[in-house]
Amino acid sequence: MQDRTRDLGGSAPLLESALRHFANVGFDGASLQRIATDAGLSKSSVLYHFSSKEALLDAALRPAVDDLAVLVEEIVALSDDPSRRAFLVRFVDYLYEHRLAIAVIFNHGRALAGHAVIDEADALVRDLAARLKPAGSADRQMLRFGVALSGAAFMLVAADRWSIDHVPDEEVRAELVDVLGEFVLGHPVSLPA
Amino acid sequence: MQDRTRDLGGSAPLLESALRHFANVGFDGASLQRIATDAGLSKSSVLYHFSSKEALLDAALRPAVDDLAVLVEEIVALSDDPSRRAFLVRFVDYLYEHRLAIAVIFNHGRALAGHAVIDEADALVRDLAARLKPAGSADRQMLRFGVALSGAAFMLVAADRWSIDHVPDEEVRAELVDVLGEFVLGHPVSLPA
């Protein structure tokens, strides 16, 4: 798929630019020309590093998807409450670190169905939801989890649109842990610190 | 803005096609050609009824935005609990009726910032959140509301991607009332029936 994709050593600003554009205006709305200019390159250079626009999308989302796979793997046997809380904190940290990629997957994922990375990410999210169900109907739990997760993903990149971008990240993070705890685990989970 | 926009009498299938495309692939991803073909028309016909692609977007989202304005207006003085529950049910019904428009506003809104309808819808949502704050910090409440609302909006159009599309609408609707009640009002609100 990304046959001629070289090392990512020097292409970090390119990937950041791509991710920013994909998250803000979507895959179709983003043009290679603007992504390139934003990264200080020519359009041809972008296609030198990544064989196609789809390969660029794949490379941009890859770290987030791989990290998610690791996270999902960890979830087996979360029996006691402290481990659940620890996982939740790690999960919110993950959402924060890859907030742009998460925004692409959630907000524009439907338009990108069929692209390998997106389908992979979708499968992981479904797997995550399936492994988390603690009680009650699986369908209801899936719905609650979906609302909480997609809602959190949305708010992570929409804070400015809602004029609450002045709230410090730390506070948002704590509130997200709180909210996700209520939704997914069924009761509040407060941060240690 | 939509100077040459005629009556909407016969253009209902056109607006439905446009809304479907906008919600699924975004404004930029949707082409007038495909919207037209899907509605059984030519591209020229679309531009006859709506002077531009933006005018088409405006017309497609207009009913949802107008209904939201009415809903926000209703919210003043929701003091007692029964009236709050009644409002919540009406609100979930609203989300259901305009689920495609809601998906456009939430999932693709950022890419459409600057378009009149979208800015109008954003202002209404912010107004709605501001009028709803029952207790606690305004910022935290805004965040909780945002998570719940955007999450609900997302799940309304993503049910198939999560393979829970077999759940009957009535059940999803009841669960959404439940979830939004917990998030926005601070405690569960069960449906009468």
Add this chain to the structure above:
DNA sequence: CAGCGTACTGCACGATCGGTCAGGATCGGC
């Protein structure tokens, strides 16, 4: 110095985009 791989670019291509325009078809009122 020659040779080679790497990073990068400009140019050109076919396709598709949103949008304009002149005109055809169908109608009701005069």
Add this chain to the structure above:
DNA sequence: GCCGATCCTGACCGATCGTGCAGTACGCTG
């Protein structure tokens, strides 16, 4: 029968899209 309005269309326009390709500048290794 004619007129104007309404609905719809194909042909066309300039711009931009993703992509292919030939070529250039640089640095390393022999």
